[in-house]
Amino acid sequence: MTIHFTKGHGTGNDFVLFADPDGQIDLSTAQLAAIADRHFGVGGDGVIRAVRSRSLPEGAAALAEDDSAEWFMDYHNADGSPSEMCGNGIRVFARYLVDNGLAELGPGETMVIGTRGGVRDVQGNRSGYQVDLGRWLLDGGEPLVRAKNLQVARPGLGINLGNPHVVVALASEEELDSADLSFIPVLEPEAPEGANVEFVVPMDPLVIDGVGHIRMRVHERGSGETLSCGTGAAAAALATRYWAGAGAPNQWRVEVPGGTLGVRMFAAEDGEHVALSGPAELVFEGDLSL
Numbered sequence: 001m002t003i004h005f006t007k008g009h010g011t012g013n014d015f016v017l018f019a020d021p022d023g024q025i026d027l028s029t030a031q032l033a034a035i036a037d038r039h040f041g042v043g044g045d046g047v048i049r050a051v052r053s054r055s056l057p058e059g060a061a062a063l064a065e066d067d068s069a070e071w072f073m074d075y076h077n078a079d080g081s082p083s084e085m086c087g088n089g090i091r092v093f094a095r096y097l098v099d100n101g102l103a104e105l106g107p108g109e110t111m112v113i114g115t116r117g118g119v120r121d122v123q124g125n126r127s128g129y130q131v132d133l134g135r136w137l138l139d140g141g142e143p144l145v146r147a148k149n150l151q152v153a154r155p156g157l158g159i160n161l162g163n164p165h166v167v168v169a170l171a172s173e174e175e176l177d178s179a180d181l182s183f184i185p186v187l188e189p190e191a192p193e194g195a196n197v198e199f200v201v202p203m204d205p206l207v208i209d210g211v212g213h214i215r216m217r218v219h220e221r222g223s224g225e226t227l228s229c230g231t232g233a234a235a236a237a238l239a240t241r242y243w244a245g246a247g248a249p250n251q252w253r254v255e256v257p258g259g260t261l262g263v264r265m266f267a268a269e270d271g272e273h274v275a276l277s278g279p280a281e282l283v284f285e286g287d288l289s290l
């Protein structure tokens, strides 16, 4: 079987995308991991299948939530495990659909995309694409986090954005730079479904012209350390605002090793939502025989 793929990224969080509109390509965990392998495959932090919501079982829930969710982002991590959501991936996915003529997204228009974490609204903007990540939840408690090269275990904050995160504040940029994230951080107690773990430090000053500034590195569940994580950047901004207390801003710039992401918290009908914006690039295409 040959698959025509496109390689894309959002702030260096990179993905292998392919279209399977009618849901005819059923890749095993091992095949997905082989595609994402940086030495023996195309290489990427995740593999994204563009499939019509009506053509896969999980799509029924997306269509029940919003029947305009024609497309479903079938997301898998680099080890082949499925994830509920990917904030950078969904922005790159929207660009992929538009550039390949599979969907249209005019200025000011919204594209509704199905994911395992629920439907998400994506819009184009000046810096690339923006996604409304929906309602967020303080979820997962405050586990202790250990990572190699961190002198002491740190308390984390569990946040759910469709997928699970634990955010940890570090003392300084030096500590952030020297943390060895090549190993899975140890959580105590363990997260039953695993977690993406974000390490953050506030920049100095924290707030400039009403916008909060932080730096972040991440160890993604199922993919290891990546250059960026969109839902992770949103979780990091939410946790920092939580720790900063009353008066902290609702708009944030998050510096990740692969660039800068924007995060904005805003009131919606069903509670507070968080939105993520930043670049979404398509880099090259090719054919892959499996």
Ligand SMILES: N[C@@H](CCC[C@H](N)C(=O)O)C(=O)O
Binding pocket: 013, 045, 046, 077, 082, 083, 084, 085, 086, 087, 088, 089, 163, 164, 196, 220, 221, 222, 223, 228, 229, 230, 231, 232
């Ligand atoms: N890179 C993504 C998150 C991808 C999924 C994650 N590794 C998980 O297992 O939840 C993002 O940009 O949000």
